[in-house]
Amino acid sequence: MIQFQQVSKYFHGKPAVEDLNLNIAAGEFTVLIGTSGSGKSTTLKMINRLIEHDRGKILFAGDEIHSFKPQELRRRMGYAIQSIGLFPHWTVEQNIATVPQLLKWPRGKIRDRVTELLELLHLDAAQFRGRYPHQLSGGQQQRVGVARALAADPEVLLMDEPFGALDPVTRGALQLEIARIHQLSGRTIVLVTHDIDEALALADRIVLLDQGKIVQQGSPRHLLTQPANAFVRHFFGQNDIGIKLLGLGAAGDRAHKGERLEGKGIPADMTLREALSEFVARRTERLPVVDASGNAVGVLHIGDLVNPTGEEASDAAPDTH
Numbered sequence: 001m002i003q004f005q006q007v008s009k010y011f012h013g014k015p016a017v018e019d020l021n022l023n024i025a026a027g028e029f030t031v032l033i034g035t036s037g038s039g040k041s042t043t044l045k046m047i048n049r050l051i052e053h054d055r056g057k058i059l060f061a062g063d064e065i066h067s068f069k070p071q072e073l074r075r076r077m078g079y080a081i082q083s084i085g086l087f088p089h090w091t092v093e094q095n096i097a098t099v100p101q102l103l104k105w106p107r108g109k110i111r112d113r114v115t116e117l118l119e120l121l122h123l124d125a126a127q128f129r130g131r132y133p134h135q136l137s138g139g140q141q142q143r144v145g146v147a148r149a150l151a152a153d154p155e156v157l158l159m160d161e162p163f164g165a166l167d168p169v170t171r172g173a174l175q176l177e178i179a180r181i182h183q184l185s186g187r188t189i190v191l192v193t194h195d196i197d198e199a200l201a202l203a204d205r206i207v208l209l210d211q212g213k214i215v216q217q218g219s220p221r222h223l224l225t226q227p228a229n230a231f232v233r234h235f236f237g238q239n240d241i242g243i244k245l246l247g248l249g250a251a252g253d254r255a256h257k258g259e260r261l262e263g264k265g266i267p268a269d270m271t272l273r274e275a276l277s278e279f280v281a282r283r284t285e286r287l288p289v290v291d292a293s294g295n296a297v298g299v300l301h302i303g304d305l306v307n308p309t310g311e312e313a314s315d316a317a318p319d320t321h
């Protein structure tokens, strides 16, 4: 969907990004991560030509991005940023409708789309559509920013620290919503963050940058278990890699499906990291696992957390005691 071929960008003769090769597949959730000044935002902004690259080629849907008008690119790519950039004198509805208005959608269609997006981001449409940005909390403004980026159903969603400056609870809620939107829509998403847990939770593929170059790219599990060098190991925090790996697995995948246990079940989509906390808090070594409707899925054993292969627990010889 988006390809970088030997792309470089210089500011005042100094490289911000150098010889970047990157292939972002359609439908993939890619997270660009790295230390401050490593070139994440520059990389993202070159995709929609907010920053023009100096060398190499960037392709979008097979064509050089220079063959598109910047306006066309920006209509086909939603863009959400930390500072939100909502127009202060426009209502929530007018803000969300920016691109549909440019595309001259009929009024009724715009109205329906605004309603749909507000509901998708858990904002009551009747209550919020007529408000102005200053009448919203920071988290609500961020939601409107994401809704605006999604408004014209873009093929690609570019997000630059969209949940920065939010409290951890709101941040977690918005991360869940983005993950859900990605699952529902299958849209290509490129997100910039310096939050390692956010990257691990959301990414299909993580691209780790340092000083304008890619140090390593791959699935979260790949970067955690096979770091290319000491920088990668250090970046992901060598001391709690085990805990981070637990964050990538779900209780439902590891549960012993043939077993049943009385008691309050943990949700199948709970991460193993959260399950570890439950084991400790409940002082138990086994936990029942339930699906979204509360039906039993199986039983998770504390020993399953140290299964180094991460393979699904076998039911061939269920532990029945």
Ligand SMILES: Nc1ncnc2c1ncn2[C@@H]1O[C@H](COP(=O)(O)OP(=O)(O)OP(=O)(O)O)[C@@H](O)[C@H]1O
Pocket: 011, 012, 015, 016, 034, 035, 036, 037, 038, 039, 040, 041, 042, 043, 194
């Ligand atoms: N408009 C600009 N003019 C001059 N230098 C710039 C400009 N934009 C970025 N840079 C420089 O390019 C390098 C990469 O910046 P970039 O914003 O892409 O990094 P980043 O990884 O997104 O950092 P952060 O996490 O701090 O936002 C930095 O050294 C930065 O100072």
